[in-house]
Amino acid sequence: MFLTVTANPSVDRTVEVDRLTRGDLHRASGVHVQPGGKGINVARALVRNGCKARAVVPAGGAEGDQLIGLLTGYSIEVVRVAALGPVRSNITIVEPDATVTKLNEAGARLSGPELEAFCDAVLAHMPGVDWVVAAGSLPPGVPDTFYADLISRLAPSGAKVAVDTSGPALLAAVEAGPTLVKPNLEELAEAVDRPLRTLREVVDAAGELRSRGAEAVLASLGGQGAVLVDGEGSWHAEARAEARSSVGAGDALLAGFLSTGGIGPSALATGVAWGAAAVSLPGSTMPGPEDVRAHRVVVHPDIEWDRRIDV
Template sequence: MITTVTLNASIDKAYRINMPLTKGTVMRVAECEDSAGGKGLNVARAIAANGEPVLATGFVGGNNGHYLCELVARDGIRERFVRVRNETRCCINVLEPGGGSTEFLEPGRPVDRAELEDMMSTLLELANQSDVVTMSGSVPVGAGTDVYQRLVRLVREAGKPVILDTSGDYLMQGIRALPTMVKPNIDEIGQLLNRKIEGIDEVVSAARELHERGVEIVVVSLGAAGAIMACDEGIFRGYAPKIQAINPVGAGDTMVGSFAVAIARGMKGSESLRFAMSCASASCLSPHTGRFDTQVADDLFKKTAVEIIA
């Protein structure tokens, strides 16, 4: 089983409108789609799409929390969320004709110390039952900037692999607990190493340095240019095939979920990178975030190239 952690879950609402968004006017929504949001839940959907058993945890509260759990169940994902006093947030994405997108992201409402301790004890129980744990995204008010450091350390002390995918201070502090894998972009790995990273050679050097500091798998996203991975087997560069993306939102989350699957299945080096990249590319061809056709991923796997560069 793979456990995904989404501390700042949300009800995501996609509003499709038939005209350009105009400030200060009444806008009629032509179509509305609700989904269980938060990066960790995108990860959970990708894991489920790959056919692996997955369980989602994190914080939910109020009527929105009940509804979010219903949406998770509709996705065929089991959950063990920690119920909290405050309401789960909502996030809105207004989609215009021609591809324009405007997002309104609510902050996560506060959690208190008792609720955070409940999360710690729940995750410890789940980690002991899991093959891999993933942690993704932002956190609600009150959780503290060291929350991922505490959670990563807890899972590592349980002897289980953990993937951390976050940013800013949460990543800076979380990496001190040496997660099994991180997936920064170029700017984020530069922040971690306190220097500006430019060019592939510097990306490779940065990934190697972070790996040598004790992070077993470092994957640096290069967007359409692929990815760099540093691990015990060496340093690899992956090249994704050219595609006409339909919905690139959540492709990074699909990569995280697919790496969790690869770790659970015992894949190594180039095989795991090639597998995760092909799933991420397939997710870009699906209109639904975090979902993809595994047959499409299998076809893209054959067109995804990975070479060892160091």
């Protein structure tokens, strides 16, 4: 069983247009409304591929009702935590070449009692859970140490914890010793405070996060796949994909990686296959078994250390 923690869930509206021009009127060629937030996306990907997932979300207002309604069609065990503020709405605009423009709301502020109730709900639903996925941005009023504090509170359960966030929240979480962190290239570069231009620099940066406390680092590199660095070594994998929307691809990558144990190059290959499949689908649609093309994944036996990263 996987349990996902999404402190800042959303209702995501993805609009497809022929071309985005500032100041112009646009006619949408496609519209997709889906439940959002990184943890929710991970849960959606897992259940589409036959895994059991439980999602804990604070959800208030009419938008919260809409979010829960959208989740009804998925085989996710949803734990709704009452909140006064409404769930945020995010808008993503996608062009035919897969260029993505995003408009994300900050989210409603969580009060101290609401945040405590949220944490209590996570801890109360831990029985039977093997992996906890704490993912996404933090809403206003939530301290940067939230994920780090949660890791400490989850330690007695024995569950493994994967964290996918950015900025100060990522740095604090790393210090708490999670099983896995999954930054993208920009987030990893920000975490080590330097640009990352080659695979060698990506691997070195991931090693730095490991030295600070993370057991393993899964770094997503967009169209150039992902790099895994753990105590056994480092690997790079990538896959061919016809891009339609990159929204949620990193969440699908993480879900695929965890679905096969979350260890080593085999899990990396599965993660990259799921991420590539997500890129080929509209909006933030998570891939199912019919979408995944495992044969397109290449796990390089030797990392091309000087290969430039262009994402």
